[in-house]
């Protein structure tokens with residue numbers, strides 16, 4: 001059942017139409033069942049209504065496949081690493097643009113949260129880990 005909903009969400013509007021049709025089919029079965037037996041299983045109209053409602057809502061919002069992408073990793077340049085080890089401490093390092101900066105916010109990219117002060121070997125190891 002979960003794979004069905006995954007399929008619906010992955011397929012945007014066509015998936016929404018299928019979900020809406022499933023809802024309509026469940027409601028039709030409920031109606032036919034009621035006409036034939038003068039009773040119905042209460043879960044059928046509930047799931048039918050929910051599927052129909054979600055199908056219409058997904059169709060209107062028109063959401064398709066997720067476009068979320070993870071940024072590709074940027075390996076640390078060995079030349080930069082050598083440079084950072086040789087730099088006179090303490091110094092400020094911007095982790096976003098990977099440059100030594102005189103102050104925070106970074107004078108190259110203007111970001112404040114990514115600037116760290118390197119004083120000890122632990123700071124340098126932390127900076128290296130953050131940039132890998």
Ligand SMILES: [Zn+2]
Nearest residue numbers: 094097106109
């Ligand atoms: Zn920067």
